[in-house]
Amino acid sequence: MESNEKVSPNHEKVLGRLLSLSDGIFAFAITLLILNITLPDSTTRAAVPQALLALWPKYLAFLISFVVIGLYWIVHVRQFRVIRKYSSGLLWLNLLFLMFIVLIPFSTSVLSDFEVTASVVLYATNMACAGFTATGLWIYAVRGKLVDEKLGPARVRRGIITNLIAPVGFTLSIGLAFINTNLAAYSWLLIGVAHRAVDWILKLPKSDEDI
Amino acid sequence: MESNEKVSPNHEKVLGRLLSLSDGIFAFAITLLILNITLPDSTTRAAVPQALLALWPKYLAFLISFVVIGLYWIVHVRQFRVIRKYSSGLLWLNLLFLMFIVLIPFSTSVLSDFEVTASVVLYATNMACAGFTATGLWIYAVRGKLVDEKLGPARVRRGIITNLIAPVGFTLSIGLAFINTNLAAYSWLLIGVAHRAVDWILKLPKSDEDI
Amino acid sequence: MESNEKVSPNHEKVLGRLLSLSDGIFAFAITLLILNITLPDSTTRAAVPQALLALWPKYLAFLISFVVIGLYWIVHVRQFRVIRKYSSGLLWLNLLFLMFIVLIPFSTSVLSDFEVTASVVLYATNMACAGFTATGLWIYAVRGKLVDEKLGPARVRRGIITNLIAPVGFTLSIGLAFINTNLAAYSWLLIGVAHRAVDWILKLPKSDEDI
Amino acid sequence: MESNEKVSPNHEKVLGRLLSLSDGIFAFAITLLILNITLPDSTTRAAVPQALLALWPKYLAFLISFVVIGLYWIVHVRQFRVIRKYSSGLLWLNLLFLMFIVLIPFSTSVLSDFEVTASVVLYATNMACAGFTATGLWIYAVRGKLVDEKLGPARVRRGIITNLIAPVGFTLSIGLAFINTNLAAYSWLLIGVAHRAVDWILKLPKSDEDI
Numbered sequence: 001m002e003s004n005e006k007v008s009p010n011h012e013k014v015l016g017r018l019l020s021l022s023d024g025i026f027a028f029a030i031t032l033l034i035l036n037i038t039l040p041d042s043t044t045r046a047a048v049p050q051a052l053l054a055l056w057p058k059y060l061a062f063l064i065s066f067v068v069i070g071l072y073w074i075v076h077v078r079q080f081r082v083i084r085k086y087s088s089g090l091l092w093l094n095l096l097f098l099m100f101i102v103l104i105p106f107s108t109s110v111l112s113d114f115e116v117t118a119s120v121v122l123y124a125t126n127m128a129c130a131g132f133t134a135t136g137l138w139i140y141a142v143r144g145k146l147v148d149e150k151l152g153p154a155r156v157r158r159g160i161i162t163n164l165i166a167p168v169g170f171t172l173s174i175g176l177a178f179i180n181t182n183l184a185a186y187s188w189l190l191i192g193v194a195h196r197a198v199d200w201i202l203k204l205p206k207s208d209e210d211i
Numbered sequence: 212m213e214s215n216e217k218v219s220p221n222h223e224k225v226l227g228r229l230l231s232l233s234d235g236i237f238a239f240a241i242t243l244l245i246l247n248i249t250l251p252d253s254t255t256r257a258a259v260p261q262a263l264l265a266l267w268p269k270y271l272a273f274l275i276s277f278v279v280i281g282l283y284w285i286v287h288v289r290q291f292r293v294i295r296k297y298s299s300g301l302l303w304l305n306l307l308f309l310m311f312i313v314l315i316p317f318s319t320s321v322l323s324d325f326e327v328t329a330s331v332v333l334y335a336t337n338m339a340c341a342g343f344t345a346t347g348l349w350i351y352a353v354r355g356k357l358v359d360e361k362l363g364p365a366r367v368r369r370g371i372i373t374n375l376i377a378p379v380g381f382t383l384s385i386g387l388a389f390i391n392t393n394l395a396a397y398s399w400l401l402i403g404v405a406h407r408a409v410d411w412i413l414k415l416p417k418s419d420e421d422i
Numbered sequence: 423m424e425s426n427e428k429v430s431p432n433h434e435k436v437l438g439r440l441l442s443l444s445d446g447i448f449a450f451a452i453t454l455l456i457l458n459i460t461l462p463d464s465t466t467r468a469a470v471p472q473a474l475l476a477l478w479p480k481y482l483a484f485l486i487s488f489v490v491i492g493l494y495w496i497v498h499v500r501q502f503r504v505i506r507k508y509s510s511g512l513l514w515l516n517l518l519f520l521m522f523i524v525l526i527p528f529s530t531s532v533l534s535d536f537e538v539t540a541s542v543v544l545y546a547t548n549m550a551c552a553g554f555t556a557t558g559l560w561i562y563a564v565r566g567k568l569v570d571e572k573l574g575p576a577r578v579r580r581g582i583i584t585n586l587i588a589p590v591g592f593t594l595s596i597g598l599a600f601i602n603t604n605l606a607a608y609s610w611l612l613i614g615v616a617h618r619a620v621d622w623i624l625k626l627p628k629s630d631e632d633i
Numbered sequence: 634m635e636s637n638e639k640v641s642p643n644h645e646k647v648l649g650r651l652l653s654l655s656d657g658i659f660a661f662a663i664t665l666l667i668l669n670i671t672l673p674d675s676t677t678r679a680a681v682p683q684a685l686l687a688l689w690p691k692y693l694a695f696l697i698s699f700v701v702i703g704l705y706w707i708v709h710v711r712q713f714r715v716i717r718k719y720s721s722g723l724l725w726l727n728l729l730f731l732m733f734i735v736l737i738p739f740s741t742s743v744l745s746d747f748e749v750t751a752s753v754v755l756y757a758t759n760m761a762c763a764g765f766t767a768t769g770l771w772i773y774a775v776r777g778k779l780v781d782e783k784l785g786p787a788r789v790r791r792g793i794i795t796n797l798i799a800p801v802g803f804t805l806s807i808g809l810a811f812i813n814t815n816l817a818a819y820s821w822l823l824i825g826v827a828h829r830a831v832d833w834i835l836k837l838p839k840s841d842e843d844i
Contacts, residue, residue: 010292017234017288023650024238024446027657030735031665032242037739039746049751052743066735070728077650077724081643088410091288095281102241102277106248110263113250118260199721221503228445228499235449235657243453302499306492313452313488317459321474324461329471432714439656439710446660454664510832513710517703524663524699528670532685535672540682 011085018094019080025098026076030069032105033062036112061112064188065104068127068166071195072101075134075163082155085146093137100130120177120184124170131167138163158202165195222296229305230291236309237287241280243316244273247323272323275399276315279338279377282406283312286345286374293366296357304348311341331388331395335381342378349374369413376406433507440516441502447520448498452491454527455484458534483534486610487526490549490588493617494523497556497585504577507568515559522552542599542606546592553589560585580624587617644718651727652713658731659709663702665738666695669745694745697821698737701760701799704828705734708767708796715788718779726770733763753810753817757803764800771796791835798828 037058043051076097083090107126111119138159141147147156169191177184248269254262287308294301318337322330352358353367380402388395459480465473498519505512529548533541563569564578591613599606670691676684709730716723740759744752771792774780780789802824810817 013292014288017230017291019650020231020234020653021238021284023653024235024449024657025242027446027654028239028242028661029245030731031658031661032245034662034665034735034739039743043747045747045749048743048747048749052751052755063732066728066732070725073654073728074721074724077647080650081646088285091285092281095277095284098241099274099277102245106245110250110259114254114256114259116256116259118263122263224503225499228441228502231442231445232449232495235446235660236453238657239450239453240456243456299496302496303492306488306495309452310485310488313456317456321461321470325465325467325470327467327470329474333474435714436710439652439713442653442656443660443706446657447664450661450664454667510707513707514703517699517706520663521696521699524667528667532672532681536676536678536681538678538681540685544685 014086014091015080015083018086018091022076022080022094022098025101026069026073029101029104030066030073033065033069033108036105036109037062057115058112061108064185065108067192068188069101069104071166071192072130072134075131075166079134079138079141079159082148082151083141083146084148085144087144087146089144090137090141090146093133093140097130097133097137100126100133104130115181117177117181120181121174124173124177124184124188128167128170128174131163131170135160135163135167161202162195162198165198166191169194225297225302226291226294229297229302233287233291233305233309236312237280237284240312240315241277244276244280244319247316247320248273268326269323272319275396276319278403279399280312280315282377282403283341283345286342286377290345290349290352290370293359293362294352294357295359296355298355298357300355301348301352301357304344304351308341308344308348311337311344315341326392328388328392331392332385335384335388335395335399339378339381339385342374342381346371346374346378372413373406373409376409377402380405436508436513437502437505440508440513444498444502444516444520447523448491448495451523451526452488452495455487455491455530458527458531459484479537480534483530486607487530489614490610491523491526493588493614494552494556497553497588501556501560501563501581504570504573505563505568506570507566509566509568511566512559512563512568515555515562519552519555519559522548522555526552537603539599539603542603543596546595546599546606546610550589550592550596553585553592557582557585557589583624584617584620587620588613591616647719647724648713648716651719651724655709655713655727655731658734659702659706662734662737663699666698666702666741669738669742670695690748691745694741697818698741700825701821702734702737704799704825705763705767708764708799712767712771712774712792715781715784716774716779717781718777720777720779722777723770723774723779726766726773730763730766730770733759733766737763748814750810750814753814754807757806757810757817757821761800761803761807764796764803768793768796768800794835795828795831798831799824802827 037055039048039051039055103126107119107123111123113119142151142156142159169188173184173187176187248266250259250262250266314337318330318334322334324330349370353362353370358367380398384395384398387398459477461470461473461477525548529541529545533545535541560581564573564581569578591610595606595609598609670688672681672684672688736759740752740756744756746752775784775789775792802821806817806820809820
């Protein structure tokens with residue numbers, strides 16, 4: 001943090017606080033997931049092993065949400081690595097994105113408590129909203145010339161495409177949820193695969209600029 | 212963070228920690244809001260869709276509080292972008308401000324559980340106290356010459372006025388709460404509008420210094 | 423954060439992480455206090471005003487704990503403003519100090535639920551342990567030459583004395599708790615007064631070095 | 634944080650965010666431990682002293698988990714003090730490590746509620762997984778040349794060995810858990826002793842590079 005002798009653009013300072021708030025929210029949201037996993041109050045000493053195994057849908061939901069929040073955090077890191085300026089709109093778009101991140105522990109708890117279509121739709125909608133907001137933030141930042149001016153169009157396009165994989169995948173899974181909830185959940189695994197594949201296909205020359 | 216070879220004013224270092232604590236508390240308070248939203252224990256699998264829809268007053272309270280905490284965070288960012296020095300009084304005033312931020316998840320849970328006058332008064336009082344403390348902190352910092360010395364009087368006045376919009380709006384809504392609780396709640400939406408309008412009217416030349 | 427080309431002492435980097443962890447823990451511990459304040463499940467709509475007023479012992483406990491955690495945070499800021507090096511012992515002493523900070527939400531909840539001697543003793547012991555550990559950390563850092571080498575003996579002594587006020591006050595209040603719990607609680611207010619008085623008496627020339 | 638004029642490797646910036654997320658998660662996970670300690674709802678005023686004493690298995694579990702999370706935090710600090718570059722793999726390995734840290738409050742609550750073999754096995758497995766992941770991350774970073782290039786093979790080897798002490802100790806304790814749960818728990822104390830002993834035996838010249 002450089003000291004700023006004059007009242008001048010201090011984009012770095014404000015972006016530093018935006019990242020500090022964002023990392024804090026990511027950290028708490030991802031840690032709150034663990035509060036969904038508890039043994040029933042009625043568990044007896046003898047029943048602990050069975051009770052622990054019976055929690056497997058909760059472990060699975062925890063794992064999926066941990067991976068998705070991790071993925072969105074990496075998306076956020078990638079974006080803000082090249083964002084050099086802020087605007088009022090950027091701060092609010094980032095808060096909107098963080099609101100969907102904060103909702104994830106709730107969606108996760110509903111999903112792990114009730115394996116019904118509504119839970120799957122809620123969960124996929126939450127995740128899709130987070131992803132579309134992240135994409136919107138990226139387009140907003142590029143259009144508003146808030147990103148590094150040396151950023152080429154290939155990198156911009158690549159950012160849009162990789163950003164869209166998760167929310168498009170989750171949106172498609174909403175349709176599957178009405179057919180079969182398990183099918184929808186399994187389809188989420190494909191999102192990770194698709195993400196990796198697109199990263200591979202669109203890969204920039206293996207320079208350091210690529211996460 | 213520059214290393215400091217001598218025991219000398221290290222205002223930057225202490226302000227860095229103040230911001231680190233503040234961003235942590237903002238992040239935690241905003242994330243705690245989600246704990247207010249839970250499905251009743253008695254929810255059956257078939258009733259999940261209805262139960263999710265029945266939570267709408269909680270979603271609304273979550274949304275309002277998220278926006279207000281976001282607004283106060285932006286106010287805090289704006290202020291500390293130009294504060295260059297600290298004092299013991301500044302640290303304590305900031306802690307007082309943060310205390311009102313920490314109370315928001317409680318006020319929000321009361322508001323979303325009970326739509327009565329007392330809840331609305333509690334909520335509006337909490338928000339007003341946060342806003343007035345932020346304004347007090349700003350005046351204290353300006354008077355104590357803790358802000359950047361190049362800061363002009365227009366910017367100072369603008370800071371006071373924009374800081375006062377939210378707390379004055381919430382204070383006025385307390386009166387409305389005794390007439391009709393919904394009226395009070397809807398009046399909060401005007402705060403956002405008023406904030407935007409004042410930002411527009413008082414706008415500084417669109418230089419980078421404006422958030 | 424300077425990049426470090428060589429495997430060399432990087433005290434600044436490690437101290438930066440120590441402060442990052444500490445500020446995070448302070449922020450969460452202080453925010454967790456709010457979880458102690460909840461309306462009873464049996465509260466009816468009509469009874470909300472009375473129920474909110476009946477929570478006053480909880481508000482008071484919240485306020486006291488917020489102020490004390492704030493005080494210990496300021497003590498921590500003061501100390502680490504002049505600590506320039508770390509050692510394995512410093513990391514562990516700081517973790518021990520943070521452990522007592524983490525315990526405060528628990529002690530506070532016991533105190534606000536049960537106004538009995540045992541609660542007051544628990545609370546005062548928790549606070550005293552935190553304060554004595556902070557004093558120990560300061561002496562350890564000075565003896566181990568981890569502090570800025572330009573730090574004079576007056577400043578060191580002043581650090582020890584101001585650090586001791588809170589824990590000595592809380593220790594004395596344990597005795598009072600066996601006579602009258604309210605007496606003990608009121609005596610805590612004197613700690614703040616004593617702190618301010620000693621700051622005044624021992625005040626260094628009003629240079630920037632003084633918080 | 635240096636401003637980055639060109640779209641170029643910005644390893645420092647990304648590693649800064651990785652550390653910010655990690656410290657937030659460590660701070661939150663370590664603070665969540667306190668939520669395991671609560672007095673039973675049925676406690677009467679007269680029974681508070683006994684009830685507080687009856688919580689001793691919870692205090693003990695809190696203490697052990699606090700020390701182990703502290704130990705893993707120090708391991709993390711040591712590693713990232715010399716890691717200079719990131720890769721996609723490093724980000725995900727770190728997230729995997731953090732996932733095991735986030736699980737610790739759950740394992741701790743099971744352990745403190747039920748002193749049975751299954752709880753001890755769960756706890757030791759959780760801790761072992763965290764430790765092995767940390768070791769894997771270190772080997773990955775060294776092989777991928779993400780660490781400081783001046784890092785000698787002695788330091789690398791030392792890192793592997795010290796990293797392995799905790800997870801190997803916890804793995805061995807799983808066997809003991811099937812004989813006697815207390816025996817397993819006491820064996821964890823040896824991990825601390827072994828850690829200190831190995832630090833002593835493998836000690837690098839007392840230069841600043843040693844934590």
